[in-house]
Amino acid sequence: MTGPITDIVFDFCGVLVDWQCRAALEGRYPDDLVERICADDDPLGFFRYEDDMDGGALLADVLPVVAAEQGDGIADIFRDYIERYGDALPRLVPGMENLLADLDGAGYRLWGLTNWSCETFHFAFEKFPQLERYLGGTVVSGVEKKRKPNADIYRLAEERFSLDPAATVFLDDTAKNVDGAIAAGWHGLKFTDADQARRNLAELGVRI
Structure with a gap:
């Protein structure tokens, strides 16, 4: 792919916004329970239930499943977690607001292109309104009922934002989502931090 980059597309959690499940739970529930909920192997299914919501399921649909699988007590905690989802977004990823400002100025x-529930995405812009100012629009999987890394969500973004795939860069912290963008003909960058993102963008000819 040749030619200048014109469009840069960002994932949200882990790229623009620091998402921390435990930040919404610590101090409200016993430490050992918080550790179980947030464990990488997801023993209480919170990440799996969130993934269902990212795909378009509503909390009202998911709660009966949580109760059946985990019991009413865990279902109540999951509902509380979703209703206070802003607490799981403690800050922007360091350096990313400056990067957005520099790219916008240039x-x-x-x-934006994110796998996120239609019922909780609003917290991102409410807590960090500067993101909405910099981004011309965002495709949200839970709204569209399409999700990364499937090709249809990248095509939807192309149509909605008039993207030329060869002139578009996508940054995501999840490798399979980057691979999905590359398969769609975009440039894809695996995000680690803002400094690395700047270097990778510069290598593609982005001038900031």
């Missing part, structure tokens, strides 16, 4: 078009 004339690049900026967009």
